[in-house]
Amino acid sequence: MHIIVVGMSHHSAPVDLRERVSLSGDAHSHVLTQLGGSRTVLESVVLSTCNRTEVYALVNSTHAAHDFILTLLANTSGVPKQDLSEHMYLKQGEAAVAHAMRVACGLDSIVVGETQILGQMREAFQTAFEAGNTGAMFNRMFREVLHVGKRAQTETTVGQHPVSVSYAAVQLASKIVGGLEGKVALVIGAGQMGALAAKHLSAQGVKRVLLANRTLAKASAIASEIGAQALSLDGVEAALKDADIVVSATGRPGHTVKAAFVRQALVGRRGRPLVLLDIAVPRDIDPACAALPNVYLYDVDDLNGVIDANVQERARQAALVEDMVAAGVRAFSDWLTEQEVVPLIVALRQKGEAIQRDVMESLVRKLPHLSERDQKIIHKHTMSIVNQLLREPIQNVKELSIASGDLAYASMFAQLFGIDPVKTDDEAAESRAVRLMDVLSRVLGEVSHQGQPNLHPVLR
Amino acid sequence: MLFTAFVAMTTLLFLRLSRLPSVIDYSKSDLALLVSWLMLTVTLVVDARFRIGVVVFFANVVSFGLALFAGGLQADAREHWLPAVNLLIVHIALATLGEAAFAFAFAFALMHLVQERHLRQHRFDRWFLQLPSLATLDTWALFASAVGCALMLLAMATGSFWGDLVLHRWLLLWPKFIATAVCWAMYAIYLGLRIVRRAADRRLMFYQVACFVALLFNLFLVSGRTPAGVA
Missing domain, CATH: 3.30.460.30 (Glutamyl-tRNA reductase, N-terminal domain)
Known part of the structure; x- marks a missing residue:
C-alpha cells in the first residue's frame, strides 16, 4: 500500500x-x-x-x-x-x-x-x-x-508577516496608532504611488482619507473612486491638524511637508501621535520633523527594513511549522507501526493464556484433591508468571518496531515465540523485501533520515 | 518552561502560606510572592486564550523581580495583627489585587518604552514585530492603573475603617497610610494627565514607572506596623 x-x-x-x-x-x-x-x-x-x-x-x-x-x-x-x-x-x-x-x-x-x-x-x-x-x-x-x-x-505567526511595501506601511503605522479604523489619513500626491496608498488605506478601514495634489482635478477624480476627500497642496497645512497618518508621494523636489507646518499642527493635538510615511524619492517630508515630540517619520528605507524583518520572521515561523509537520509525519508513522504490531501482541497473549490453561488442566488431572480455592490460587500465580514473562518483550517489540519503522523486529519476535500471523503473499514478499533492505542498510552502515528513527514502509 | 516556573512558584507559595499560623499573619515576603504569583497566573491564563505572547515575557520579568524581593525579605518579622479579622482580610485582598494591577501597568509601561525606543531608532527586529502597538500598550497601562487606583482607594478606606474600629482612632498620620496615600496620589496624577492628553508619550510612561518604584518603596521599605502602644 x-x-x-x-x-x-x-x-x-x-x-x-x-x-x-x-x-x-x-x-x-x-x-x-x-x-x-x-x-x-x-x-x-x-x-x-x-x-x-x-x-x-x-x-x-x-x-x-x-x-x-x-x-x-x-x-x-x-x-x-x-x-x-x-x-x-x-x-x-x-x-x-x-x-x-x-x-x-x-x-x-x-x-x-x-x-x-x-x-x-x-x-x-x-x-x-x-x-x-x-x-x-x-x-x-x-x-x-x-x-x-x-x-x-x-x-505560530506564520501568516502575520506580509512582505509588500503597502502592508509594511500599514504595519508601521499600526504599531503607533493601533488599528487604522477610525483614523484620519492624509495622502499627498495623486500619482501612481499616492493613488495606490490612498486606495489601500481606504480598504484598511480608515475613517477619512484626504487626498492632496497639485492638480485638484486629478485628486478629485481618484478621490471620488474611493470615497476620499480631495484638496489642493495649499490645504495640507490645515489638514495636518486632523491627520493621524500622512503618506507623502509627490516626487517633486523640495520638502512639501515642512517641519514648521508639522510643529504648528501639533498644537492642540494633546499628545495624539502623528505618523509620517515618506515614500517619495527625493523625499517630500522635512527630516527635521523626526525630532518633534509624538511625531514618527519613516522613509522608503525604513519600509524596506520592516519588510526585511517580516521576511526573517516569516522564515523563522515557517521553520517552526516544518518541525510540526515532521512531528506529525512521525506520529502518523508510529501509529501505522503500532497497528501492525498489535495483532502479534494479541496472538502472543493468546498463546500464553492457552499454555497456562493447558498447564492448569494437567495439574487438575494429576492432583484431583486440589480444592477450588487452591485451583484459584494456582491459576492466579501461573497467570502472573505468563504476564511477567511477556511484559518486557511486548514493550520492547513495540518500541523497537516504532524506532525501526518496519516489521523486522516484530517478525523476529513472532518467530522467537513461534507465532505465525497470517499474511497475504504480497504482504509477505513486501515484508521480506523491506527486511532485506533494512539488513543491507545496516551492513552498509547507512543511517537513514540523519539518525532519526525510520518511518513506516507506507511512508517511504 | 513557563509552566515549570508557574508550578515551582505555586508550590513555593503554597508551602509559605501553609506555614502561616493564620491567613493574615503574613510577611512582606509572602505578600510579594503572592502578587508575583497573581501576575504569572493571570498572564498564563490570558495567554492560553488570547495569545498575548511577549506580554507574558514582560509580566514575568516584573513577576520575577517581585519574587526576588520576596526572597530578600524572608527574614522580616511578621506583623502582629489585631481583631476584626474579616475586615482586615478584605483590606489585604484589595491591597494585593491593587498592587497586582499596578504591577501589570508597570509591565505595560516598560513595553511601551521599549517599543517607543524601537520606533524612534528605526530598529525593526523581533521585538518590534512582537510587541503590541503604542496605542494598545497605552490603553492597557491606563486600564490597569485605573483598576489599581480604585482597588487601592478601597483598600485604604477599609484599612482606615479597621483602624477606627479596633484602635478607636483614624490612622491618618501612620507612616504606612501616608506613604500609600502619596503613591495613590501619584497614580491619580498619572490618570489625570493621561485623560487630559489623548495618548501617553515617553515622559508619561517614565512617570508611570516612577509611580511603581514609589509603590515598591512603600511596599518593602515603609514599616507596616501599627502605631506602638495601641496593640
Missing part, C-alpha cells in the same frame, strides 16, 4: 488550467464516486480550491493509480490527459503526507500562512468521509493533518 497525492496548484499550473480542472459540486461528487469504485484506490480525499486541485489516495499500485486519477481528472475537466500530466505533480509516501500537512498549514498557499485552506481541507475530508471514501488509515492521517494545521495557526 502507498499513500500518494496527485494534483496541481499555482506552483505547477497557470490559472486558466487550474480553473478548468477545479472541481465543484457535482463534479467533486462524481470524482469521489469514481475513486470509491476503483480497485486500485483504497481510500481517497479530493481537495479542490481556487488555487489547487489535489487527490490524496491510498493505493495498491502507484503507477496504476496515478494513471487512473489522471484519466479521471482529464475526463471530468475535458482537458487532454497529456496537457494535464505536464502540469500535475505526484508525491508519495512521506512526501505526500508532509505535503498534505504543509497545505493545511498554509505553507504551500500563495499568501503563506493563510488560514482559509485549513477549513477547506477539513471540508474535503468531511465530504470524502461522508461519501465512504476514507477508511481507518485516512481517518487517522487527516486527523493528524488537521491537527498540525491547527497548531500552525495557533502556535
Whole structure:
C-alpha cells in the first residue's frame, strides 16, 4: 500500500488550467464516486480550491493509480490527459503526507500562512468521509493533518508577516496608532504611488482619507473612486491638524511637508501621535520633523527594513511549522507501526493464556484433591508468571518496531515465540523485501533520515 | 518552561502560606510572592486564550523581580495583627489585587518604552514585530492603573475603617497610610494627565514607572506596623 497525492496548484499550473480542472459540486461528487469504485484506490480525499486541485489516495499500485486519477481528472475537466500530466505533480509516501500537512498549514498557499485552506481541507475530508471514501488509515492521517494545521495557526505567526511595501506601511503605522479604523489619513500626491496608498488605506478601514495634489482635478477624480476627500497642496497645512497618518508621494523636489507646518499642527493635538510615511524619492517630508515630540517619520528605507524583518520572521515561523509537520509525519508513522504490531501482541497473549490453561488442566488431572480455592490460587500465580514473562518483550517489540519503522523486529519476535500471523503473499514478499533492505542498510552502515528513527514502509 | 516556573512558584507559595499560623499573619515576603504569583497566573491564563505572547515575557520579568524581593525579605518579622479579622482580610485582598494591577501597568509601561525606543531608532527586529502597538500598550497601562487606583482607594478606606474600629482612632498620620496615600496620589496624577492628553508619550510612561518604584518603596521599605502602644 502507498499513500500518494496527485494534483496541481499555482506552483505547477497557470490559472486558466487550474480553473478548468477545479472541481465543484457535482463534479467533486462524481470524482469521489469514481475513486470509491476503483480497485486500485483504497481510500481517497479530493481537495479542490481556487488555487489547487489535489487527490490524496491510498493505493495498491502507484503507477496504476496515478494513471487512473489522471484519466479521471482529464475526463471530468475535458482537458487532454497529456496537457494535464505536464502540469500535475505526484508525491508519495512521506512526501505526500508532509505535503498534505504543509497545505493545511498554509505553507504551500500563495499568501503563506493563510488560514482559509485549513477549513477547506477539513471540508474535503468531511465530504470524502461522508461519501465512504476514507477508511481507518485516512481517518487517522487527516486527523493528524488537521491537527498540525491547527497548531500552525495557533502556535505560530506564520501568516502575520506580509512582505509588500503597502502592508509594511500599514504595519508601521499600526504599531503607533493601533488599528487604522477610525483614523484620519492624509495622502499627498495623486500619482501612481499616492493613488495606490490612498486606495489601500481606504480598504484598511480608515475613517477619512484626504487626498492632496497639485492638480485638484486629478485628486478629485481618484478621490471620488474611493470615497476620499480631495484638496489642493495649499490645504495640507490645515489638514495636518486632523491627520493621524500622512503618506507623502509627490516626487517633486523640495520638502512639501515642512517641519514648521508639522510643529504648528501639533498644537492642540494633546499628545495624539502623528505618523509620517515618506515614500517619495527625493523625499517630500522635512527630516527635521523626526525630532518633534509624538511625531514618527519613516522613509522608503525604513519600509524596506520592516519588510526585511517580516521576511526573517516569516522564515523563522515557517521553520517552526516544518518541525510540526515532521512531528506529525512521525506520529502518523508510529501509529501505522503500532497497528501492525498489535495483532502479534494479541496472538502472543493468546498463546500464553492457552499454555497456562493447558498447564492448569494437567495439574487438575494429576492432583484431583486440589480444592477450588487452591485451583484459584494456582491459576492466579501461573497467570502472573505468563504476564511477567511477556511484559518486557511486548514493550520492547513495540518500541523497537516504532524506532525501526518496519516489521523486522516484530517478525523476529513472532518467530522467537513461534507465532505465525497470517499474511497475504504480497504482504509477505513486501515484508521480506523491506527486511532485506533494512539488513543491507545496516551492513552498509547507512543511517537513514540523519539518525532519526525510520518511518513506516507506507511512508517511504 | 513557563509552566515549570508557574508550578515551582505555586508550590513555593503554597508551602509559605501553609506555614502561616493564620491567613493574615503574613510577611512582606509572602505578600510579594503572592502578587508575583497573581501576575504569572493571570498572564498564563490570558495567554492560553488570547495569545498575548511577549506580554507574558514582560509580566514575568516584573513577576520575577517581585519574587526576588520576596526572597530578600524572608527574614522580616511578621506583623502582629489585631481583631476584626474579616475586615482586615478584605483590606489585604484589595491591597494585593491593587498592587497586582499596578504591577501589570508597570509591565505595560516598560513595553511601551521599549517599543517607543524601537520606533524612534528605526530598529525593526523581533521585538518590534512582537510587541503590541503604542496605542494598545497605552490603553492597557491606563486600564490597569485605573483598576489599581480604585482597588487601592478601597483598600485604604477599609484599612482606615479597621483602624477606627479596633484602635478607636483614624490612622491618618501612620507612616504606612501616608506613604500609600502619596503613591495613590501619584497614580491619580498619572490618570489625570493621561485623560487630559489623548495618548501617553515617553515622559508619561517614565512617570508611570516612577509611580511603581514609589509603590515598591512603600511596599518593602515603609514599616507596616501599627502605631506602638495601641496593640
